[in-house]
Amino acid sequence: MRFRGKSIRRKIVALLLVPLLSLGVVWAYATVISGQEAYQVLGVSRLIDRAGQPVKQATRALQQERTRTLVYLADPRGSDVFAAMRRSYSATDEAVEKVRGVARDNGLRNRMNATSRRELDALVGSFTDLTALRRSAEDNRLSRTSALKLYSDLVEPCFGFLTDLRSVKDVALDKRGRGVVGVDRARELLTQEDAVVSAALTGHRLGRDEIQKVSDLIAQRELLYDTNLALLPDEERKDFEAYWKKPGTSVLTDAEYGVSQSTPSAVAVVDAATWTKAATKVLADLAARDDKIETAYRDAVTPYAHGVLLRTGGAGFLGLVALLLSLYLSVRIGRSLVRDLSGLRRRANETAGVRLPEVMRRLAAGEEIDIETEAPRLAHDRDEMGQVAQALETLQRAAVVAAVRQADMRKGVSEVFVNLARRSQVLLHKQLTLLDTMERRTEDTDELADLFRLDHLTTRMRRHAEGLVILSGAAPARQWRRPVPLMDVVRAAVSEVEDYERVEVRRLPRVAVTGAAVGDLTHLLAELMENAAVFSPPHTAVQVLGERVGQGFLLEIHDRGLGMTKEALLAANQRLAETPEFELSDTDRLGLFVVSRIARRQGVKVSLQPSPYGGTTAVVVLPEKLLTDVPGTDGAGLPAVSPDGPVELEAPVAAHGRTAVREPVPAGADEGPRGPLTQLGALPRRPVPKLVTSHGRPVGDHPQADEAPEPDAEHSRPTPAPGALPSRRPRARTGERAGDKSGDGSGDTSGQKPGARPGARTAPVSAPASASASAETERNASGTSPAGRGGGGTGAEAAPAAGPTGLPRRVRQASLARQLREQPEPSAPTGPEPERDADAVRTRMASLQRGWLRGREEEAAADAGPARARATEDEDGPEATGPAPHSTAQGNTPERDGR
Incomplete structure (x- = not known):
């Protein structure tokens, strides 16, 4: 008879039942034999x-x-x-x-x-x-x-x-x-x-x-x-x-x-x-x-x-009394044993299943634990059961002490990690500031590309340091006081991804994110985009799209990778939903831990689903408490009042490496008709696309002439040049943000990766403020003044615009002699003109474009007045990790609403 796996109650019952049954059988046998004898004698x-x-x-x-x-x-x-x-x-x-x-x-x-x-x-x-x-x-x-x-x-x-x-x-x-x-x-x-x-x-x-x-x-x-x-x-x-x-x-x-x-x-x-x-x-x-x-x-x-018969009856009665007494004593002893053992089991289960997990939960939550309260010393009997209870109590106390010490050690390690991460963030911030200064100072395109690349690496290092802070249980240092448009948050997240060129962002409604959640959402989206880019082939794109839903705002991040198995997908979703304790041994999915921590803190729902493209889709649902409407829009992110007049169309896209340049617009003439475009070649127009890539090219657009693939590699993706890196955006000067809405939409870079040029990946073409020196140099070289006027002497003779205080505003090189501002006539070529490098042409045209935008902004800021300047300075977007403030994606308006 096997008793393995049986309860202690059954074992004790079996232990006491055997002698009782034996005694009962003996009593019954003796009674029957004696009764038969008496019956026979009678x-x-x-x-x-x-x-x-x-x-x-x-x-x-x-x-x-x-x-x-x-x-x-x-x-x-x-x-x-x-x-x-x-x-x-x-x-x-x-x-x-x-x-x-x-x-x-x-x-x-x-x-x-x-x-x-x-x-x-x-x-x-x-x-x-x-x-x-x-x-x-x-x-x-x-x-x-x-x-x-x-x-x-x-x-x-x-x-x-x-x-x-x-x-x-x-x-x-x-x-x-x-x-x-x-x-x-x-x-x-x-x-x-x-x-x-x-x-x-x-x-x-x-x-x-x-x-x-x-x-x-x-x-x-x-x-x-x-x-x-x-x-x-x-x-x-x-x-x-x-x-x-x-x-x-x-x-x-x-x-x-x-x-x-x-x-x-x-x-x-x-x-x-x-x-x-x-x-x-x-x-x-x-x-x-x-x-x-x-x-x-x-x-x-x-x-x-x-x-x-009398003797038999007496013996049977006495035997029955003895049997009942044995049964009573056995039941009493058995119940006492079962009660003591059940108490020990209940105490052990309570310790293992309730008290210790509760202590661990409270320690994980950062609460202080009193060992004497959680594991008090109790008085027990001196028998074996009491000794077992004493040993169990000692074990429980040792476990609580070990848990408290481990929590203290873990807290100390977390504080060390947070301290190191904070120090790294301070150094990285200083490094970003230094890079910003160097970007403003340099004029060499190669050096500027290297600085952009270093700027991007520093931004990613700052995100990883911030992830270490989040894993340690602390809150990130980046905070915003005012709401930031969701499109800017997504762009900032794109700029923190290594393969940012592969991210394609659809136009998003004009919805803003509360300032307290901007940093967390930027980090969360960056982690998801990073995973999507890492776990998908390098020639595929990562799509980001979103829309309003009943419970908030829905963002979907699609990749075209190999996907995940059902077991891995279930484990990942469980980790995202339950926010488990971070294990030092489980370092393969640090991004999921970071996303889970952020989602739990902000109330964001994140889940992974199979993608229709064969990869994985990350679904992010932002709750209503994190969202707010952008002024001038309804609840769906659409304009509250339809604008008067025709809708402004997107600027034409250059084909085969050619660049369309609009004639400079005089200051104060933004509301009038724009000047004609100076055509450098045939400029075919195309409809405004609904999907915009991170580098400004509409989805489905054909490569430029300088990056056209070989005939046998039609579907291959061009390799980005070393200069295709993001740039940090410094805090806009007074007047720069006021001029955001005065652009013509042709300087399209906000929907692309920071530093990527429209239509190309070989050099940075966004318009960061850090490249102001280069822009001024290009303006001087092309004869364009900050006010937006072309070459000739008209720029020098124009009256300076009034500043916010009513005093004349200084314009660089406005007081120079006309001979100094004009370029000398080129000498006649002595030989055949060398073939111009396409990258140099694109860089020159981008610098010219930045000069135009800078001139318009300065003039618009001068007209807006001091109040507009202060309001513009208070509007903070995501930190310098985001796209350039003056860049807009193709098909996106300067207001960054994605329409």
């Missing part, structure tokens, strides 16, 4: 009356029939002998039928023991030979000796049955019962002697065999009396001894003596009538005495049976 008197008496009557009937049969065989011609024999048949048949009735009575048979039942069956079976024996006797085919033997064989089983019937467990009663049967058996020998002598006297001849038989029977009878009378009580024994000494028995004894001492002769030595009279009288007296001692025996058995 049934002895009944069996003697209902079974013993019929057998005894049958015995005496057979004895009488045997005597008459032998007399008939001695003188078959006697007149009344045959009739007397036939009368004895009737008495015998009646007695035998009663015996057969006893054998058929199942109630009586069940009261008998097995030996008595066998003796009874043998007795009834021997009666079947009685009919054949009688027929042989009537036909005179038997000798007297044979008839005596056959009838004696029928009588002998009766005495065996009577002996077994009186068998009881009590020794004294058993001996007395055997003595009663033995005395009756001595009478049987006397009846045999009577039959032999009566037959010899009837035949008037006493042979040697008869004399020998009589002598043997006398000797056996005396032996039986001597043996069995000693088993009887003294009173009964003395009664038999006194009877055989009476004068009435002397006639029989004298006749027996004479027969035994005679010789074979034809003359009888004893008178037949005298023998018959004496024998009949003695047999009758012995039968009466046998019945008397049997009645006395039956009367003695009844009290004994009652005593046995």
Whole structure:
């Protein structure tokens, strides 16, 4: 029987049940045996009356029939002998039928023991030979000796049955019962002697065999009396001894003596009538005495049976009491053990499942834990259970102490990480400031490209340092006071991605993000975009699109990678939803930990789904509490009032490396018609695309002439040049943001990666303020003034615009002599003109474009006044990691609304 895996309650029950069952079985067995004995003793008197008496009557009937049969065989011609024999048949048949009735009575048979039942069956079976024996006797085919033997064989089983019937467990009663049967058996020998002598006297001849038989029977009878009378009580024994000494028995004894001492002769030595009279009288007296001692025996058995029954009942009752007491004590002890063990189990489960996890949760939440309160020292018993409870309490206390120490150590490690990350952020901020200064100072395009690349690496390093702060449980340092348009947040996130050129951002509604959530959302989106770019082939694009939904704003980031298995996707979503404790051993998915922490802090829902492109789609749901409307829009991010007049179309896109340049617009003339475009080549127009890539090219646009793929590599993606890196955007000067809305839309860079040029990836083409020096140089080289006027002397003669204080505003190089501001006439070429590098042309045209925008902004700022300048300065977007303030994606308006 296996108990492994069973409860302790079942084991204790089984442990106590085995001895209890054994005790119960022993008690039941003893009770049953004693009850059967008492029942058997009580049934002895009944069996003697209902079974013993019929057998005894049958015995005496057979004895009488045997005597008459032998007399008939001695003188078959006697007149009344045959009739007397036939009368004895009737008495015998009646007695035998009663015996057969006893054998058929199942109630009586069940009261008998097995030996008595066998003796009874043998007795009834021997009666079947009685009919054949009688027929042989009537036909005179038997000798007297044979008839005596056959009838004696029928009588002998009766005495065996009577002996077994009186068998009881009590020794004294058993001996007395055997003595009663033995005395009756001595009478049987006397009846045999009577039959032999009566037959010899009837035949008037006493042979040697008869004399020998009589002598043997006398000797056996005396032996039986001597043996069995000693088993009887003294009173009964003395009664038999006194009877055989009476004068009435002397006639029989004298006749027996004479027969035994005679010789074979034809003359009888004893008178037949005298023998018959004496024998009949003695047999009758012995039968009466046998019945008397049997009645006395039956009367003695009844009290004994009652005593046995009383003793059996008492023993059974005491055994039952002992059994119940054992059961009670076992149950009490078992319940005590189960209660103690259940208490230990409950305490252990509470410690392992409730208290320790609660302590760990509180420690993870930063709460202070009192060890004495969480793991108090309790008093326990001194037994084994108390010792186990004490050990469990010690273990619990040690676990709490270890957890507190581990939490302190983890907190210290987190503080160290935060401190290191803060220091790194300070250094990176200083490095970004230094890079900004260097970008403003340099004029070399190659150096500027390297600075942009270093600027981008520094921005990514700052994001990783900020991720370390978030993993340590602290809040990032970047904060904004005012709402920032969601489009700027997405652009800032794009600028923090390594493969920013592969990110394609769809136009987003004009929805703003609360200032407190700008930094977190920028970091969250950057992590998701970084994962999408890293886990997808380099020639594929990462798409970002969003729209208003019922629960806030939905952003989707699609990649075209290999995707994730169902198990990995489920594990990632579970990690994003549950925000598990960060494990130092699990460093493969740091981005997911960062995203999960940010999403939990801001209430953002982030989930990963299979992408229809075969990769993975990151779904970000921004709650309403993080969103606000941009002024002048409705709840869906659309303009509240339709603008008057036709909608401004997007500027044409240069084809095959050519650049379209619009004529400079005079200051203060923004509301009038623009000047015509100076065409450097054929400029085909195309419809405004709905999807804009990160580098400003509409999705589906064909490569420029300088980056056209080979015929056999039509679908291959051009490799970005070293200069295709983002630029940091310094804080806009007064007037720069006021001029954001005065652009013509042709300087398209806000939807692209910071530093990427429209239509190309080989050099930075966005318009960062850090490149102001280069822009001024380009303006000087091209003859364009900050006010937006072209070459010639018109720029020098223009009156300076008024500043916010009403004083004249200084314009660089406005007071120079015309000869100094004009470029000298180029000398005639002495040879064939060298082929101009396409990258240099694009850089020159981008610088020219920045000069135009700078001039318009300065003039617009001068017209706006001091109030507009202060309002513009308070509008902060995402930090310098975002796109340039003057750049707009193709198809995006200067207001950064994505429309």
